Amino acid sequence: MTTDTRAPHGLRGRLRGLVHEVMKFGTVGLLGVVVNLVVFNLCIHGLHWAPVRSGVLATLVAIATNYVGYRYWVYRDRDADARSREITLFLVFSGIGMVIENGTLWISHYSLGFHSGLADNIAKNVVGLGLGTLFRFVSYRTWVFRALPELEGEQAPGAIGAHEPAMAGRPAAVREG
Numbered sequence: 107m108t109t110d111t112r113a114p115h116g117l118r119g120r121l122r123g124l125v126h127e128v129m130k131f132g133t134v135g136l137l138g139v140v141v142n143l144v145v146f147n148l149c150i151h152g153l154h155w156a157p158v159r160s161g162v163l164a165t166l167v168a169i170a171t172n173y174v175g176y177r178y179w180v181y182r183d184r185d186a187d188a189r190s191r192e193i194t195l196f197l198v199f200s201g202i203g204m205v206i207e208n209g210t211l212w213i214s215h216y217s218l219g220f221h222s223g224l225a226d227n228i229a230k231n232v233v234g235l236g237l238g239t240l241f242r243f244v245s246y247r248t249w250v251f252r253a254l255p256e257l258e259g260e261q262a263p264g265a266i267g268a269h270e271p272a273m274a275g276r277p278a279a280v281r282e283g
């Protein structure tokens with residue numbers, strides 16, 4: 107049994123692939139949102155911590171949860187050879203997303219004076235999380251979980267003859283020995 111793992115051709119195939127990726131990204135993101143909401147509200151209402159401190163902790167826990175989902179489900183077929191580079195970039199872009207997410211909370215709570223639990227949740231978990239998620243999606247798929255380069259002749263990795271194009275320009279003695 108063989109599985110065709112080639113990249114989809116044409117605009118329709120690429121759009122279908124992007125929709126599939128967005129749905130998987132969204133599923134992991136939704137789990138992260140639930141984790142974020144639960145931890146945030148536990149810290150605010152259970153521990154009586156300050157809103158931004160609670161938001162940062164909640165975001166950090168969600169980032170850890172999301173990395174596992176993105177690496178091992180959404181982008182499992184992406185290049186994982188440079189794992190330290192991937193983790194570093196993931197943390198950098200997640201940190202920027204965290205600043206976006208909790209920056210909206212800070213502005214709402216401390217600059218605009220909206221102090222209710224509802225206002226804090228809307229600022230952080232609707233506006234901030236929405237903007238942060240958009241930023242993260244673009245940065246993760248572009249720089250963190252990069253696609254593997256397509257092989258010449260569009261053969262799937264591991265397919266019979268998949269490594270032949272790399273040897274095509276070499277003399278027969280080098281290719282065979």
